[in-house]
Amino acid sequence: MNGEITRRPTRLSAALSLLAAALAVSLVNTDAATGTFVAVAGLVVAIEGAHRFRTEQRLLGTAGLLVGGLVGVGGAGLAVSSATGQSQLIEVGLGLFGVVCLGLGVLPLRGSGSRGLSKLGCASVLLAIVGGGLFQTAGAVALLLACAALIVSWDAAENSIAVGEQLGREAKTWTVEAAHFGGTALVGGVAVGAGLVVRDLGTPGLPLHAVAFMLVALVFLTLALHD
Template identity: 45%
Template sequence: MSGATVDRSPARTSRLLSLVAASVAVGAAALASSTGALAAVGGVFLVAVGLVLGSRRFVTVGSFVALLGVLYGGLFAAPPEFLILGTAAVVLVWDFAEQAINVGEQLGREADTERLELMHAAGSTAVAASASGVGYGIYLLGAGGQPVTALVFLLVAAVALTSALRR
């Protein structure tokens, strides 16, 4: 039996995808509010720390802070499209980062998991796009199209999406 150890740090592909989604979330937050963008950047920093350390706690807290940054723009009547895009991106940041940690723990960093990670990312992105479409449809059907109403529906959609992805 060999004494080789398996590197259990987060998988590279999902880690990269998480950071790509994070850049979309920060961009959406920046288009809505500079203060929201700062919060989103802080959240992304925490997610990045979580990805380096393999810490789910940092990933979850960082994703939540980034979500708050995106939603902060809703307080200043940001277009709902930015809020929907940013919210979906933050959920994907969290999901991809969790996937990176899971794959690293279960299979090891050196295992050939790129195809697995890309298929997971494609499925998660399809779910996020569908939920975003439903959320936007609800917004359009809502009376008056008020930003506060959109914010509430987006929060409900984000929680539902996160719950669906968690299973």
């Protein structure tokens, strides 16, 4: 080894970002939860296999690509088959597309990750959440929780790329990453709690789904203000 720093996104924050995104998709479409998480697992294995193949570990890389690809496609198929109508099919499709883009952004084959892909992935998941509100296929509480999970996912993706660029993947940063993730999750939990309080107040003329869309607007604002 020549001691060169590998400026790739850090593994812990990348994994937490994908899990949070999968949770957001699953909250909007609970029937697709199992398939979504299986698809994420397959995606991670396939990307790691592709990376190993590119770095001359042909046998291990090929095995990872085959197993991950089969698991990912199977999970995606399971998630899609769980959709009971056109609206749910759109939501699941947007959610899976978002997770894939996010995975390619925080688990790149080369380079230091892609903020563009991670933002595209989060935007697609956000559209799935908006669809859940518009089509009323998910309740207000589920939408609130999904928005909070999406904020956490996006922030973890940004942190994974930023820490990887500054310190490299080999640096022992898992405690800092875990603390950062926990802080963001806490803020998201407070936002959800505030939304539930507003809902319980029973404000006249404010439907339950309007409360969820308030947090959706917060997601847009957060993404717009972030540098």
